[in-house]
Amino acid sequence: MPETIAALHPRKRPRQERSRRTCADILAAASDIIEVKGLSALNTNLVAERAGVSIGSLYQYFPGKNAILAALIREMRRDMLADILSAVDRGKNQDLASAIGLLVDASLRHHLRHPALSEALERAESEMPLDAETQALKSDKAALIVGVLDRLGIENPRQAAMDVFAMCHGIVHTALQAGETDFDDLSDRLRRAVTGYLGAGTA
Amino acid sequence: MPETIAALHPRKRPRQERSRRTCADILAAASDIIEVKGLSALNTNLVAERAGVSIGSLYQYFPGKNAILAALIREMRRDMLADILSAVDRGKNQDLASAIGLLVDASLRHHLRHPALSEALERAESEMPLDAETQALKSDKAALIVGVLDRLGIENPRQAAMDVFAMCHGIVHTALQAGETDFDDLSDRLRRAVTGYLGAGTA
Amino acid sequence: MPETIAALHPRKRPRQERSRRTCADILAAASDIIEVKGLSALNTNLVAERAGVSIGSLYQYFPGKNAILAALIREMRRDMLADILSAVDRGKNQDLASAIGLLVDASLRHHLRHPALSEALERAESEMPLDAETQALKSDKAALIVGVLDRLGIENPRQAAMDVFAMCHGIVHTALQAGETDFDDLSDRLRRAVTGYLGAGTA
């Protein structure tokens, strides 16, 4: 039976400062493990130990392993939305190329920050029921991009947004796997890919 | 310690007709499970059961779970190479757009055949040591694409080949996740993306 | 590949009273099984069951079956060293025959306590990498005996110590297998064997 969405919410709103801290420690430990040893090495006992918390406490804050993952995903989505928001904002009055460049760089920075982590979370995301907030964050982000593309006169902006992000994701993921680390070079290729796709579409 | 490559080779060359059948059944069952329930649901007991075979038999033919995965990956790579080979062949005397179109369609068909499976295998592939044959199949495929791009006058064809494939992979994967199934539409967008990227590069 | 020494160390220092108890129960159950049904009947499930503990608990304290064996061996070596130490101490100012008698009796008592167990552990010991403490316990014991023999003017005391212990071990083992239980009689024969060997050597 697929796990219910209720089970993905943090068990309690941590009011006390101390609680908020513990909660953050747990998430940080989990991030760390995923980034360094991979998603398959993530297990609740290890997280608790690395967070300096007893396994019992961990279960006070999160109803289960997947809730931790869900929280990480939510966090990632929040960060991402913020980055995109800022990029969109700064690109408000720019031409297509510049606006795209800002978006692409935002996405790229996101992946470069914690390459393995973001990859793993995106995978996990697709195999899990998403809570309402995460879904909202995803739609907000999509709407934002769609808005930009629409304003720039792109046809079928919903689809274009999807494709453009997927392209970037694919290229960046593959480049990272191949060991590339040159931000500027990657940024260049992404811009070319995106503008190429968009240009070809409107041509 | 990362698992040794030896552990990925089939254990026994099936000599009798019966055993060739068993071997195939095991691989088919594994494919099926991955396609339907995901890579994380793959386990040797389930494979054996679904293949209508005892767990002991499974281990006669494969030294372990990962050997089954390795075999599936090898199979996928063989199919893919064959598809690409034929596309390259048919595109021999065509112009850039047509040649690209053939390649893109080959790749697309590949993904559409078993969407979840090919995705999962590609992921698994990146977390496993590859046997010699699989590596050779990958390089052969890469060389083929590089050759085509080179002949078409693309600059830095190695990188372009990587990017182009990664873009396609990204777009297709995302589209499939979103439930798209319209081959022609997808084919169109992929062509646009690829020619856009390549065109922008030479511009 | 021979198992690494790391795998032989207990996993967790028991902190609470309850867990110290569990740990001891596990070792006692293992001892029991070996003593009664033989080394080949030792398996983790049985140990857990007999210890009245879940299999999971067993693995909390021991990283595997061999770690349990290693712990038993260490325990045996500790006891043995203590026994020998006390025998050497009490024999400090005695003549050869008495000193030997004390040592022989110490060794004999050791075997009589848990005949099958000590035999099995000694066998297991020779087929396993030893952790540092166990090795130290063995050398300490050897050094102790060598010291005594040396003080008594025995030539080549290292070799004599080895031979003497091996002789005793052989005789006792065989006698126990044959069902003998008369401590005094055995003690007598061992003294004869040892003094005979040592006497013949110096003659």
Next chain:
Amino acid sequence: MPETIAALHPRKRPRQERSRRTCADILAAASDIIEVKGLSALNTNLVAERAGVSIGSLYQYFPGKNAILAALIREMRRDMLADILSAVDRGKNQDLASAIGLLVDASLRHHLRHPALSEALERAESEMPLDAETQALKSDKAALIVGVLDRLGIENPRQAAMDVFAMCHGIVHTALQAGETDFDDLSDRLRRAVTGYLGAGTA
């Protein structure tokens, strides 16, 4: 339930030359495995493979794994009896020291021939029901030794025979484990041990 003795007999008296050969191949393969990789590595599939025989055929000749072991033990006992017989024969008219020397050397040669094998078989022997022939071989050997000791005027010759053999076994086993290979040195120490024990007894 302890396995019945009937199950330890070879399944059929091989009349044909070919059969006898297969049977010997199986036993040779088993010996080899034990000598090189230890008793715990002995398994029927491996034996069959190493013997160049199908697993099915192996079971034609031996009703099970333990029957193979039993056959090896019987063989060992036969050899041993023959060696002892010859040593006793040659020592017929010699003095105690020489007679003992011959016996000791016979035993020593036995162990040196296949150190690990003889050790393993002796261990296996003590954990298995013995068939009539093996038991007879053991008693015959014992009787032979007892006869010699009796003739030489040793008191309680049954016990002395046991002890003497056990001593030798212990010393040789330990020396081999320690890597010694010098036959003459070992022979010397064994003679000293045996004559010391026997001398001390009669003194």
Next chain:
DNA sequence: GATGAATGAGGGTTCATTCAT
């Protein structure tokens, strides 16, 4: 007889989760 494919009980180990203290 010979073959080797197939079987499945048995044993090792992990890890998400619960609960007594």
Next chain:
DNA sequence: CATGAATGAACCCTCATTCAT
């Protein structure tokens, strides 16, 4: 609330033995 001991379902894999061909 925190702790960490305990649980046991779920997996992985081996190997003695059987049986259809």
